[in-house]
Amino acid sequence: MERSLSVGGVSSSMSFRGFLHALQEAGHLEEVDRPVSPSLEAAALSVGAGPLLFNNVDGKKCCMNLLGTRDLLARALGIPREDMAKALAEIDLAGGWIREVDSSPFMEAVGEPDLTALPILTHFRGDGGPYITSGIVVSAFGGKTNASVHRMMVLGKDRVAARLVPGRHTSMLLQEALAAGERLPVGIVIGVDPLVLIAASTRVPLGMEFQYASALSGSPVELVALDNGVFVPSAEIAFEGYIDGERASEGPFVDITGTRDFPRMEPVIHLSKMMTREVPIYHALLPSGGEHKMLMGVPYEPLIFRAASEVAEVKNVLLTEGGCSYLHAAVQIKKRSEAEPGKVIDAAFEAHKSLKHVIVVDEDVDIYSPEELEYAVATRVKGDEDMVLYPNVRGSTLDPRSVDGITTKVGIDATMTLGEEEKFLRVRPVLPEGRTF
Numbered sequence: 001m002e003r004s005l006s007v008g009g010v011s012s013s014m015s016f017r018g019f020l021h022a023l024q025e026a027g028h029l030e031e032v033d034r035p036v037s038p039s040l041e042a043a044a045l046s047v048g049a050g051p052l053l054f055n056n057v058d059g060k061k062c063c064m065n066l067l068g069t070r071d072l073l074a075r076a077l078g079i080p081r082e083d084m085a086k087a088l089a090e091i092d093l094a095g096g097w098i099r100e101v102d103s104s105p106f107m108e109a110v111g112e113p114d115l116t117a118l119p120i121l122t123h124f125r126g127d128g129g130p131y132i133t134s135g136i137v138v139s140a141f142g143g144k145t146n147a148s149v150h151r152m153m154v155l156g157k158d159r160v161a162a163r164l165v166p167g168r169h170t171s172m173l174l175q176e177a178l179a180a181g182e183r184l185p186v187g188i189v190i191g192v193d194p195l196v197l198i199a200a201s202t203r204v205p206l207g208m209e210f211q212y213a214s215a216l217s218g219s220p221v222e223l224v225a226l227d228n229g230v231f232v233p234s235a236e237i238a239f240e241g242y243i244d245g246e247r248a249s250e251g252p253f254v255d256i257t258g259t260r261d262f263p264r265m266e267p268v269i270h271l272s273k274m275m276t277r278e279v280p281i282y283h284a285l286l287p288s289g290g291e292h293k294m295l296m297g298v299p300y301e302p303l304i305f306r307a308a309s310e311v312a313e314v315k316n317v318l319l320t321e322g323g324c325s326y327l328h329a330a331v332q333i334k335k336r337s338e339a340e341p342g343k344v345i346d347a348a349f350e351a352h353k354s355l356k357h358v359i360v361v362d363e364d365v366d367i368y369s370p371e372e373l374e375y376a377v378a379t380r381v382k383g384d385e386d387m388v389l390y391p392n393v394r395g396s397t398l399d400p401r402s403v404d405g406i407t408t409k410v411g412i413d414a415t416m417t418l419g420e421e422e423k424f425l426r427v428r429p430v431l432p433e434g435r436t437f
């Protein structure tokens with residue numbers, strides 16, 4: 001039965017509802033009207049599904065999987081999926097611009113924070129609690145600002161514990177504020193334009209996330225000032241709050257590897273105000289699901305592409321599905337010297353600090369095919385000469401084999417030896433002259 005998307009007004013392409021409407025128009029959005037529980041059921045129903053809009057999660061609207069595949073990500077970006085890494089690597093951050101506005105749709109309903117009023121999902125048995133998984137935390141201190149996605153475990157109706165990885169921008173701004181004896185003012189937005197979410201999921205220079213979002217879209221990103229001075233983009237749901245020195249146990253949480261990340265004492269975000277659209281659509285992101293990988297992993301591909309292009313002619317970069325779209329990278333180059341693959345390996349590790357293994361291959365290897373990558377390893381790698389190991393280095397805290405992030409990184413040069421291509425190139429059957437099937 002054809003239905004108009006029950007999500008209200010549609011604005012520009014630079015909007016959450018604009019994207020949702022476009023998916024519905026294209027027949028890519030499945031609506032579920034029956035009651036669905038926020039505890040385990042919604043998450044389980046989303047596995048393997050396409051974009052979903054649940055219209056009754058405890059009586060509220062909740063969408064999932066909006067950017068769950070490379071095709072959906074490519075649709076949001078307006079870039080063909082196979083060109084994504086290269087095209088994003090060429091985006092000029094400075095090309096974006098910000099427009100300050102006085103109001104935002106999330107100001108339709110303003111009141112005391114009450115997280116129990118939102119369909120915040122508990123995704124897996126054993127999780128530490130319900131988790132906000134698509135929330136962008138915007139923080140500002142000392143004239144500097146940052147916007148990044150952090151998993152947030154609900155502690156109560158107006159408090160969450162946020163996993164803030166030490167050394168990253170939000171954690172650094174918090175340390176600065178606390179060192180000055182102050183709180184870190186924050187805004188949290190949920191249900192934002194996909195390009196804003198992609199930009200906030202990308203490791204860009206401090207304070208450049210919204211410029212990047214604007215450069216991705218070619219139109220300005222509108223920001224509105226919260227009472228605490230933090231500027232946030234349009235959203236379905238927004239919170240104003242602050243982080244002080246309080247910490248609480250955060251976790252367990254199933255993260256991008258699909259394995260449990262165990263509890264740590266993490267900063268508490270205190271919420272002081274909640275703002276929503278009249279009938280907000282909550283955006284839930286399934287941990288370790290496709291959308292999680294598209295947003296947390298894929299944005300590293302252009303960073304690796306750009307860094308590796310400094311030392312080689314890079315054709316493509318892929319964070320492979322088998323590597324959780326996070327721990328493994330395949331870099332395809334047109335090799336010009338035997339030294340290049342080693343330099344590409346180092347550039348990749350520098351561009352993506354959580355990367356664990358990287359393989360460098362030639363143009364004739366399809367990096368989207370696990371079998372092709374294995375073929376390159378099987379026929380073009382001599383283990384003692386073509387692999388480089390970096391023991392006891394900082395990888396990902398999410399890697400179950402690491403000791404809180406400390407691991408051994410491995411780079412694999414699976415390229416053909418220059419001048420000896422004849423013995424590596426695969427011979428393909430061809431029809432005799434003039435013969436056809």
Ligand SMILES: C=C(C)CCOP(=O)(O)O
Pocket residue numbers: 163165255353354395396397398405
């Ligand atoms: C999602 C999280 C906890 C970020 C993990 O950061 P990493 O340990 O640097 O890979």
Ligand SMILES: [Mn+2]
Pocket residue numbers: 146147148169170203204205206207209
């Ligand atoms: Mn940042």
